[in-house]
Structures are given as structure tokens and as C-alpha cells.
Amino acid sequence: MWAFIGLLSLLGIFVFLVLAVVSFFKRREKFKKNLMLAGGCFILTIAALSFDNTPAPTETAEVDADAVPASKDSKEVTKEKEEPKNEEKEEALKKEKQEKEKAAAEQAKKEEDEKLAAEQEKKLIEEESNQEKAAQFNFTWDQFQSNWSTLVPEIKEMGLATITVKDKVDQVDNQVVNAKINDYLMMMSDVDPASDKVKYIMLMAEPSANDQNQNLNILLAFGNLIASSNPDLTKDERGNILMDGLGFNGGSLENLNEHYEYEGVKYDASNMNGLLTLSIRPANK
Structure with missing residues (x-):
């Protein structure tokens, strides 16, 4: 706007100067007036130029001026907002870590x-099993003698039904019973003196190289020993223990050394310098 006014004033200066020169020669009364108007246009031109050069704040400058502090304030605000967020994040991570550690500890404790x-249950099962096994070998010396003479009819027929006790040797917590059936069958047993229960029993037999009846009687006596220690066994079970489990199945007995467990009872058969032995005891002993 001021530039336009200044342009018109500049034009007016030339116009009124020309009119002033013309009126100086023709109409002297208008010379002074035109000269004053030219001077007024000159002053107006100066004024217009002055106003036009005054720096005015532009919209861009206003925006920039406002943006600088605003940007600064925004950074500060962002920083202030981020600080609690970082703290919250760290706290959340810490809490998550603690929860994981707690869960791991609980899982380890649970396992x-x-x-x-599981170990206690296994131990209990083993104890119950041992009790059941022990129950399979649960008889007194008198009960054993009765079983020996009555369970297998052939025992009486072969004259093997009588057990003659030779002696009883008392020890601290044990009584050793030495007995004899005939000249080639001997017996030894460990008995609990408090309860008279048999803890271990062994039958020793001396086979013959010439008398097969004697050898058959030895097999019969071994089978009767198995039956007398556990009357609940069937005839087939007794035969399987003696023949298959302990190796008395017709083979050579020269290197006999067999061990067999069945229903909580341990059976051991061996050849000790020509003397055949069969011992029976609880499997957990």
C-alpha cells in the first residue's frame, strides 16, 4: 500500500515540477502553488518509503517465534512424560522378573x-511288598516239622517223615537247630528264640553214585522242603522252582550254584564238594 502511495507521490513530483516551470513563464500566480504541491508530493514520497521499509512481523516469523518456545516446551513435556513411562516400564519388567522367579521357585518346590x-509312596509300596513277601515265609519250627511230615504223602512212604533234632545252640538273638532225617539228609535252621519263627533253613544231602533211589529221595526231600516252607504253593509251582528255577532238571549237578526268588522267598542251591544244599529264607533278608 505505501509503495503505491510513494509511486503516486513520485509521479506527482514530476507533474507538479513541470507545471511549476510552465507557470513560471506564463502564469506566475500558479508557480508557487505548483512548487508547493511538488514539495508536498516529495514529502509524501519520503514518508511512504519510510513506512514501506519498516520491518513488519510476518506470519511465518510469528509461527517460527511461537514454534521455538513451543518446541522447547514440547521436548520438556515429552521428557517429563517419558520419565514416568520409563520408570513404569522398569517397574513392570522388575515385577515380571519377580513373578517369573516366584513361579520358577514354586514349580521347583512342586517338583x-x-x-x-513319589519316593515315600515307593518306599511304602516296597515296605508293604516286603511285608507280603515276609508273610510267605512265616512259620515256627514246630509248624515246619508238622508240614514236613504231612504235606507230601510220598515222604512217609519213603521213610523221610521224621526229623530228629540233634541239638539246639543258643546265640545272642538266634537259635541254631541241627537236625537229621537219615544218614544222607541233614538239616540246619536259624530260629528266632523270642517267637520260635524260622528265619533260615537249609537241607544238606549226600548223593550216591550207585543208588538211584537215594538220589530220587534227595529230590523228593528238596521238593518237600519247598512245600513245607510255603504250603500255599501248588505241586506245579514247587516243581518249577526245583527243576527250572534251581536247575534240578536232569542235567549235571556237579557245578550247581543257582539262586531263585518266588513270592517273597529266596531259594539257593549249590554243590559244596559233592554235598548238595538247598537253603530257603525271606527275599528281603
């Missing part, structure tokens, strides 16, 4: 408890 419970 340990389950392991202990």
Missing part, C-alpha cells in the same frame, strides 16, 4: 514335593 511324595 521336589512330587518327587518326595
Whole structure:
């Protein structure tokens, strides 16, 4: 706007100067007036130029001026907002870590408890099993003598039904019973003196190289020993223990050394310098 006014004023200066020169020669009364108007246009031109050169704040400058502090304030605000967020994030991570550690500890404790419970259950089962096994070998010396003479009819027929006790040797917590059936069958047993229960029993037999009846009687006596220690066994079970389990199945007995377990009872058969032995005891002993 001021530039336009200044342009018109500049034009007016030339116009009024020309009119002033013309009126100086023709109409002197208008010379002074035109000269004053030219001077007024000159002053107006100066004024217009002055106003036009005054720096005015532009919209861009206003925006920039406002943006600088605004940007600064925004950074500060962002920083202030980020600081609690970082703290919250760290706190959340810390809490998550603690929860994971707690969960891991609880899982480890659970596994340990389950392991202990499984071990206790296993131990209990083993104890119950041992009790059941022990029950399969549960008789007194008198009961054994009665079983020996009555369970297998052939024992009486072969004259093997009588057990003659030679002596009883008392020890601290044990009584050793030495007995004899005939000249080639001897017996030894460990008995609990408090309960008279048999803890271990062994039958020793001397086979003959010439008398097969004697050898058959030895097999019969071994079978009767198995039956007398556990009357609940069937005839087939007794035969399987003696023949298959302990190796008395027709083969050579020269290197006999067999061990066999069945229903909580341990059977051991051996050849000790020509003397055949069969011992019976609880499997857990």
C-alpha cells in the first residue's frame, strides 16, 4: 500500500515540477502553488518509503517465534512424560522378573514335593511288598516239622517223615537247630528264640553214585522242603522252582550254584564238594 502511495507521490513530483516551470513563464500566480504541491508530493514520497521499509512481523516469523518456545516446551513435556513411562516400564519388567522367579521357585518346590511324595509312596509300596513277601515265609519250627511230615504223602512212604533234632545252640538273638532225617539228609535252621519263627533253613544231602533211589529221595526231600516252607504253593509251582528255577532238571549237578526268588522267598542251591544244599529264607533278608 505505501509503495503505491510513494509511486503516486513520485509521479506527482514530476507533474507538479513541470507545471511549476510552465507557470513560471506564463502564469506566475500558479508557480508557487505548483512548487508547493511538488514539495508536498516529495514529502509524501519520503514518508511512504519510510513506512514501506519498516520491518513488519510476518506470519511465518510469528509461527517460527511461537514454534521455538513451543518446541522447547514440547521436548520438556515429552521428557517429563517419558520419565514416568520409563520408570513404569522398569517397574513392570522388575515385577515380571519377580513373578517369573516366584513361579520358577514354586514349580521347583512342586517338583521336589512330587518327587518326595513319589519316593515315600515307593518306599511304602516296597515296605508293604516286603511285608507280603515276609508273610510267605512265616512259620515256627514246630509248624515246619508238622508240614514236613504231612504235606507230601510220598515222604512217609519213603521213610523221610521224621526229623530228629540233634541239638539246639543258643546265640545272642538266634537259635541254631541241627537236625537229621537219615544218614544222607541233614538239616540246619536259624530260629528266632523270642517267637520260635524260622528265619533260615537249609537241607544238606549226600548223593550216591550207585543208588538211584537215594538220589530220587534227595529230590523228593528238596521238593518237600519247598512245600513245607510255603504250603500255599501248588505241586506245579514247587516243581518249577526245583527243576527250572534251581536247575534240578536232569542235567549235571556237579557245578550247581543257582539262586531263585518266588513270592517273597529266596531259594539257593549249590554243590559244596559233592554235598548238595538247598537253603530257603525271606527275599528281603
